[in-house]
Each structure stands twice: as C-alpha cells, then as structure tokens.
Amino acid sequence: MVDYALQRRAAIADVAAGRTATADACDAGTYLLQAASYHGRTTTRMCPLCQRDPLVEVMWIFGERLGAAAGSARSADEIHRLADAISEFTVHVVEVCRSCRWNHLVQSYVLGTDDASGGGRRRRRTASP
Numbered sequence: 001m002v003d004y005a006l007q008r009r010a011a012i013a014d015v016a017a018g019r020t021a022t023a024d025a026c027d028a029g030t031y032l033l034q035a036a037s038y039h040g041r042t043t044t045r046m047c048p049l050c051q052r053d054p055l056v057e058v059m060w061i062f063g064e065r066l067g068a069a070a071g072s073a074r075s076a077d078e079i080h081r082l083a084d085a086i087s088e089f090t091v092h093v094v095e096v097c098r099s100c101r102w103n104h105l106v107q108s109y110v111l112g113t114d115d116a117s118g119g120g121r122r123r124r125r126t127a128s129p
Contacts (some may be wrong), residue, residue, distance in 0.1 A: 001109040008104050012048045022049065028101040032058065035073035036096045047097035055095045057106065063089030065112075079111065088112035 014020040026049060028036075040056035047055055058073050065086050074082070079091060090110050096103040 001107055003107050004105050008106065011104060015049060022100075025049065026097070026101040026103075028096050028103040032094065032096055032103060033098060033101070035060075036098055039073040039075050040096070041076065043095070045095075047100060047102055049102045050097060050100035052099045053097055055097055055102075058094050058096060060092045060094065061089050062092065063112075065089065083111040084113065086112050 011020065011025060015022055015025045035058045036056040040058045043055045043057055045055045047053055059076065059079055060071065060073050061079065061082065062070055063086065064070070066082070066089055069082075070089075082089065088110060089112055090108055092108045093106045094103055095106050
C-alpha cells in the first residue's frame with residue numbers, strides 16, 4: 001500500500017502559504033464529483049480547505065484484466081467481488097470535497113487473486129480505506 005499523506009500535507013501547506021492557488025488545488029472535474037455522489041463513501045474528516053463538508057472517498061480501479069471497467073470508480077462491494085475474480089488490479093483512493101472541489105490521491109494498493117486464471121487464492125489484501 002502506498003500512502004500519500006505527506007504529499008497531501010504539502011499540498012495543503014502550499015495553499016495556506018499562497019504558493020498554490022486555491023483554484024488549482026480545488027479542481028475536481030465533473031466526472032470525479034459524480035463518482036463521489038454515486039460511488040463515494042463519506043468520511044468523518046472535514047475538507048482541509050473549506051471546512052464546510054466532510055470529505056468523500058472515491059475508489060478508482062485500474063488494470064489490464066479489468067477490460068471496460070478499468071479507469072472507473074467502484075463501490076467497496078464491487079471492488080471486493082473483483083478481488084475474488086481478477087488476478088491483479090490497482091485501487092486508487094481519492095478524497096474529494098463536493099463543496100469546494102478539493103481532491104487528492106490518498107492511497108493506492110493492489111488487489112486480486114494469486115493466479116492468472118482469476119479463480120485461485122486471494123492475494124494479500126489491505127484494510128479497506
């Protein structure tokens with residue numbers, strides 16, 4: 001698992017210090033905002049920039065064996081089912097504020113089965129974000 005907490009803190013500090021414009025940090029696109037509404041999981045953490053709303057985490061999946069599903073947002077349940085059926089894919093967790101459009105990659109990790117056929121033992125799993 002790769003945790004992007006240090007980069008996140010640096011990005012927030014850059015906005016607070018004026019090195020990065022708020023508009024540049026709060027640039028979530030329409031697709032990400034829609035994914036947050038449909039597939040996102042609301043957290044207890046408030047947005048670090050606007051402090052108006054709790055952050056929503058969206059999980060995106062990437063991998064050659066995912067076919068048309070690659071590069072899409074999915075719910076935790078869908079990702080767990082895919083982990084039992086697909087040999088290997090990567091999950092990227094992005095936090096987003098639906099009010100000010102702040103967004104940042106929080107973590108990434110690999111899931112899937114151990115064998116290339118997709119039906120074998122499950123690969124080591126990380127705790128759900």
